[in-house]
Every structure is written in structure tokens, then in C-alpha cells.
Amino acid sequence: MDIQDKVVIITGASGGIGLATARLFAQEGAKIALAARSADTLHTIVNEFHEQHREAIAIPTDMRNKVAIEAMVDSVFQQYGRIDILINNAGQAVSGNVSDVDIDQFRQILELNVLGPIEAMQAMIPKMRQNGGGLIINVSAIVSKMSLPGVGVYAATKAALNKISDSAREELASDNIRITTMFPRKTATNFGKNSLTNINQAPRPAHSGPEPDSAEAVAQKILEAARNEPHDQYMDR
Numbered sequence: 001m002d003i004q005d006k007v008v009i010i011t012g013a014s015g016g017i018g019l020a021t022a023r024l025f026a027q028e029g030a031k032i033a034l035a036a037r038s039a040d041t042l043h044t045i046v047n048e049f050h051e052q053h054r055e056a057i058a059i060p061t062d063m064r065n066k067v068a069i070e071a072m073v074d075s076v077f078q079q080y081g082r083i084d085i086l087i088n089n090a091g092q093a094v095s096g097n098v099s100d101v102d103i104d105q106f107r108q109i110l111e112l113n114v115l116g117p118i119e120a121m122q123a124m125i126p127k128m129r130q131n132g133g134g135l136i137i138n139v140s141a142i143v144s145k146m147s148l149p150g151v152g153v154y155a156a157t158k159a160a161l162n163k164i165s166d167s168a169r170e171e172l173a174s175d176n177i178r179i180t181t182m183f184p185r186k187t188a189t190n191f192g193k194n195s196l197t198n199i200n201q202a203p204r205p206a207h208s209g210p211e212p213d214s215a216e217a218v219a220q221k222i223l224e225a226a227r228n229e230p231h232d233q234y235m236d237r
Helices: 016-027 039-051 066-080 101-130 152-171 216-229
Strands: 007-011 033-035 056-060 087-089 134-140 177-183 230-236
Touching: 007 016, 007 066, 007 101, 016 033, 016 152, 016 216, 033 039, 039 056, 039 087, 056 101, 066 101, 087 101, 101 134, 101 152, 101 177, 134 152, 134 216, 152 177, 152 230, 177 216
Parallel strands: 007 033, 007 087, 033 056, 087 134, 134 177, 177 230
Antiparallel strands: none
């Protein structure tokens, strides 16, 4: 898809991958609707975009709230008359072994990582059908393809999102609504610092490994996914 002048909703856009993606898509000439809970942060970002003569609007939204999600989609549609791309990026991690992970915390991230994207898709699909199609990019995580101690519960939410993407891709093909799943690796953002952690869970030792990707590098891959529309987009291909 050509990104110029496309209307793009990005959730979790107040920082990290979401903000880097918003900036990159705006540079490419897209019209950006930034969604996140922090209204003040979003308005500051939108002012920055406007100073750069880029089109953007702030839609403060709690992606755990179905009514707020529907209002977000309706607001963008009323503003522009169409929505070309939805990037379901909002998410949170929870750390801990399966034996002692806090179930209430698990419910929280299920709402954000799984139910939120589904509800956004359900709100979006009628609008995209009305306009002859569109693209949905669901941001998953490479750990959803792995078995790692301490992150299994978080990985399970992203694995669920993978299956939702795969099923929706087949179900919506006749409506020209395309689904891409993005698989970031470890990323140099505050995502890990903002993860939910059981206070009784002992700290896990740090593991050596490759340097984390920057948020900007992930954003470049999301842009590539928007242009080429693969079923799955990985960082190394």
C-alpha cells in the first residue's frame, strides 16, 4: 500500500514502538490518529507533528474499554471519512512463572493484549468494508513463537493474537481487508520496565544475547509491512 495520504490509527502511540511508528508514518505523508491513555502526552506529540506540518489528531483511549475503542474508531471516521490502516500496538507484559503469576495481572493483560485488539478490529471492520477494504497490523512478539521461562503467560496472550490474525485473514479476504502480524524482538523501550510483576517473584537473572532493536528499527519494519502486506513480518526479513 502507498502510505501517502492514508488514514492510520496507531494504538499505544504515546511512546516506544507506537510513537516511533507514528513519526515515521507521518514523515511518509500519512494522516495519523494517535491513541493511548495519556491525553497530555498525545496532545504534546500532535503539537510537535503540527509544527512539522504533518497531519495528526490525538484520541485519548483506554484499550481495555470497549466503549472507548468504539468511540476512537467513530471519531477518526467522522474526521476523515475513512480509515485505511489500523495498527494494534498497545500492549503490556507480565513476568512470572506459571506457578505463581498473579491471575489478576494476567486478566489485565488479556484485556489489553487480546480483547483490545479484537474489539478494535470489530469496530474497524464495518468501516473498512464500507470503503472497500483496508489493512490491519497486529503487533505480536517473537516470544509468542518460543518457550521461555518467566514470560510464558505474556507469550500466551501474543500467541492468541497470532491465531486471531490468522483466522481473520481468511475470514475477511473477500472484503479486501488484509491482516499482517508483526513480530518484534527485544526492543530498547520502556516496555520491559512497565511490565506487571508479582512482588513476590524473585528477580530473574539477566541473560546475554543480541542487542535490542531500537523502536525506530521496529517502526521501519512496520512501515515495510504496510507497504508490502505480508501475512507475517519479522525483524530479520
